[in-house]
Amino acid sequence: MQRYFVAPEQFRGVIITITGEDAHHAARVMRMKPDDQIIVCDGVSRSVRAVVLEASPQEIRAEAEEELLQDSEPAWSITIAQGLPKADKMELVIQKGTEIGASSFVPFESERVIVQYDGKKEAKRIERWSKIAKEAAEQAHRHRIPSIQPVQSWRQMLTLIGEFDLALFCYEREGAAAHGKGIANAVRQWKLEREKSSDEVVQNPRIVLLVGPEGGFSEREAVEAEAAGAILVGLGKRILRTETAGLVGLTCLLYESGAMEGA
Structure with missing residues (x-):
């Protein structure tokens, strides 16, 4: 239908x-x-x-x-913060991320972004990205259309980290290091800490997944993100393309939330 x-x-x-x-x-x-x-x-x-x-x-x-019951939306509200990639890769991230279950997307500039961002074309670009999200939400039988935020600077992105209940910074060194923290372990540790806390448990947590552009994140950015409250995580020992990393991370998060279980 x-x-x-x-x-x-x-x-x-x-x-x-x-x-x-x-x-x-x-x-x-x-x-x-x-x-x-x-x-x-x-x-x-x-x-x-x-x-x-x-x-x-x-x-x-x-x-x-x-x-109709609105039962197709994940309990966890997950944002993909994506370092601006080349060509039409952002469109792929938005389309597939919407199908999988992302709640919003935040494109941002960082040290190794290759594309030349043109602020004059931002409104038109956001309009196109929003249309892609709408069509993907319809195809996936979702009840909400993910929001597309304006392009943020790296400094703005660091400030946004504090607005989420959990911020995960995808860093290839964490994936390659034997002692590195994987995304699943990081989330499970976070869930345990929440359960032990005397504070009221957030039922619908807001989570942001930060993904670097084609060249990844610099060491300086990793240090700054961690200082801002993000947890550095890896997505395995293989190096993923920028348009793949966010989708893999999103799927891992939804699995940990229970959203991938059968009806």
């Missing part, structure tokens, strides 16, 4: 209005007609099975028939 995301204000009681590119896609590509069924999500708190009342390339009107 085709899934569409709309703004909350496009829900008016049981009547839903779909406009823009989604209406064109539904009418022209999917050839929607009255009595066809679709799933519509507001990206916040509501997902419904609806029946199409009217269909045109300009507007689809549908009526909600059944409220």
Whole structure:
């Protein structure tokens, strides 16, 4: 069943209005007609099975028939902070990361970033990345679209680390070293410390996974990230491409959260 995301204000009681590119896609590509069924999500708190009342390339009107459980979102809110990669690799990270279960993406500049970031093109780039996330969320039957944050400087990224319950800094030296801490061990140790703490346990922790660009992170950046509160972790003894590392780390985190278990 085709899934569409709309703004909350496009829900008016049981009547839903779909406009823009989604209406064109539904009418022209999917050839929607009255009595066809679709799933519509507001990206916040509501997902419904609806029946199409009217269909045109300009507007689809549908009526909600059944409220659906929003049970496809992970309990852990995981952000992939990605050092800006070359070419269209960021698009791959966003597309596949959305399918797997990332909650948001933060692109950032760092010492070994190769691409020349053009701030004048940022709005257009964010718009494209957001569209990729939306389409991937629809394909993966998610109830929320991951957010795409503006490109951050390295200093801004260091400040953001403190806003998360757990920050993991993917560093190849940790993976290569015999004494290095793997991501699974780091997370399990963090979970044990949370359970032992007398403070109230966070049920829906916010976690950020920092991934370097093609050249990885410098030693200086590793020191600064650790000082800011991040835990240095490895992803195994093999060297992963930048567009692979975040996806592997995300999958490891979701496994540790229990999100990869069967229904």
